[in-house]
Amino acid sequence: MGQQEVYTFLKKNKTRWFTSKEIANRLTSSLGSVTTCLKKLRDNSSVSFRYPNKQGQGKNFYIYKFRE
Numbered sequence: 001m002g003q004q005e006v007y008t009f010l011k012k013n014k015t016r017w018f019t020s021k022e023i024a025n026r027l028t029s030s031l032g033s034v035t036t037c038l039k040k041l042r043d044n045s046s047v048s049f050r051y052p053n054k055q056g057q058g059k060n061f062y063i064y065k066f067r068e
Helices: 003-012 020-027 031-043
Strands: 047-050 063-066
Touching: 003 020, 003 031, 003 063, 020 031, 031 047
Parallel strands: none
Antiparallel strands: 047 063
């Protein structure tokens, strides 16, 4: 499981936001490896990410989308 697989998955699904758990399930990969890949993609500004609600409160997770 590499960054390219996660990046390609998000690129194929450009219009939808995903949690790391949803991405891991769709790619049949471990949550840990997907989370690591997403962190690297975030650091490179390759993907868009935000908190799932407007206030940024609640559960501590991001949702991700392909950055165009």
